[in-house]
Amino acid sequence: MSKCAGKEPFIYPETLETLLSEIRLCREKYSPFWIKMPHLYDIKQFDSLLKVIIQHNIQGVTVANLIKDRKKVEIKDPLTDEIRGGLSGEPTRKHSLELNRHTYKNYGDKLTSISVGGVFSTEDAYAKIKAGASLVGLITGLFFEGPQLIGRINRELVQLLKNDGFSSISEAIGADFNKKQKKSKKL
């Protein structure tokens, strides 16, 4: 069976390379350009996609999409095969944060990242920023917590930033990797 069979044809470096080469002309017209990353558990494969992406001068990535392989996570109430679709929300939180860290640690100087996956609280959003996200996205959290979640996160983030001695979100981006440097910043 072809590697490209199924619904995610561009999760391989070769196919992504072909795609990005093909759309280069269009991109020049409509840049900047961000790419939504697949939720891969094979970090080497994930990294190989990032390598292709930086070679194509892409501005950033969204990390990450739904978990397609349900066997990778423990679910309290098992889903039957008739229930279609990938996993979002809580099951994606931990590993999307790891993918976020990997992206920032290795390519933080070349790519900005938008982090999504399992944001249900201000603490979840803050963890993503400290792991290297410049922007945080959420969908499933809104279903459970309601639309007011966004306002709450924005308000409460101010306090969490202050507690850690940051005067802006920008200062906190990637703080997990720059603890000494960030601590030396004045209020």
Ligand SMILES: Cc1cc2nc3c(=O)[nH]c(=O)nc-3n(C[C@H](O)[C@H](O)[C@H](O)COP(=O)(O)O)c2cc1C
């Ligand atoms: C109802 C729903 C629709 C989605 N539609 C898309 C889509 O069209 N394209 C896409 O890249 N991701 C889509 N996603 C995935 C989300 O963008 C996100 O990557 C994922 O849900 C993890 O974030 P969350 O835990 O905040 O929902 C969808 C997710 C949900 C729950």
